[in-house]
Amino acid sequence: MNLRQDRSPNETDIRALYDALLEAYGPQNWWPGDGPFEVIVGAILTQNTSWTNVEKALEALKSAGLWSIGALHETPLDRLAGTIRSSGYYNQKARKLKTFAELVEAEYAGNLARFLALPLVDLRPELLAVWGIGEETADDIVLYAAGHASFVIDGYTRRIVDRLGWRVDGEAYGDYQALFSDRLPADARLFNEYHALIVRHAADVCRPTPVCEGCVLLATCPTGVERIRR
Numbered sequence: 583m584n585l586r587q588d589r590s591p592n593e594t595d596i597r598a599l600y601d602a603l604l605e606a607y608g609p610q611n612w613w614p615g616d617g618p619f620e621v622i623v624g625a626i627l628t629q630n631t632s633w634t635n636v637e638k639a640l641e642a643l644k645s646a647g648l649w650s651i652g653a654l655h656e657t658p659l660d661r662l663a664g665t666i667r668s669s670g671y672y673n674q675k676a677r678k679l680k681t682f683a684e685l686v687e688a689e690y691a692g693n694l695a696r697f698l699a700l701p702l703v704d705l706r707p708e709l710l711a712v713w714g715i716g717e718e719t720a721d722d723i724v725l726y727a728a729g730h731a732s733f734v735i736d737g738y739t740r741r742i743v744d745r746l747g748w749r750v751d752g753e754a755y756g757d758y759q760a761l762f763s764d765r766l767p768a769d770a771r772l773f774n775e776y777h778a779l780i781v782r783h784a785a786d787v788c789r790p791t792p793v794c795e796g797c798v799l800l801a802t803c804p805t806g807v808e809r810i811r812r
């Protein structure tokens with residue numbers, strides 16, 4: 583249930599949400615991956631599946647010796663797809679991995695560090711031009727692999743923002759992103775922690791059916807107040 587109050591949050595509201603989640607859950611120490619290559623592969627594989635399934639696919643890639651840009655580039659598509667089967671949508675995801683690897687091979691001599699050293703203004707469009715990489719995946723990579731301040735928006739973020747009754751100037755990814763980016767300093771560490779905390783809160787408490795009783799945001803959440811009242 584969404585009881586939007588059409589109240590535009592100010593900087594204090596955005597900061598208060600972060601502070602409340604950080605106090606409740608502590609630092610999340612994301613990304614749950616080891617180094618930029620693993621972050622990128624994980625960001626592509628995690629679309630529409632659980633992280634547990636992603637971890638199985640990551641291990642399978644390592645075991646098969648497909649753990650480099652060069653290996654992703656050279657391995658036949660069907661073999662790559664079979665290796666990441668546990669992640670779901672494996673044919674599409676294999677194609678995304680190969681298309682990304684082809685970009686790095688062709689334009690950056692296979693040097694991932696050189697690619698990630700691009701400034702934010704160039705890196706994000708480069709990623710969005712890769713077949714199958716959308717804004718959320720691009721920002722996962724920009725933020726967690728390259729360390730640039732680009733706020734990640736996912737379904738969890740939209741759910742919490744909507745339930746808090748915060749007005750958003752549209753439904754697009756960029757509309758939700760601006761809600762945070764326009765009210766926070768461009769600080770990659772802050773954006774990193776903030777997104778991780780949102781995911782934690784949405785997974786543990788503000789679930790599809792929220793557990794509002796005892797929620798740290800209850801006092802400022804019209805959806806939660808209404809649910810408790812009923």
Ligand code: SF4
Nearest residue numbers: 788792794797803806
């Ligand atoms: S009170 Fe908490 S759990 Fe309930 S809808 Fe609001 S944010 Fe979600």
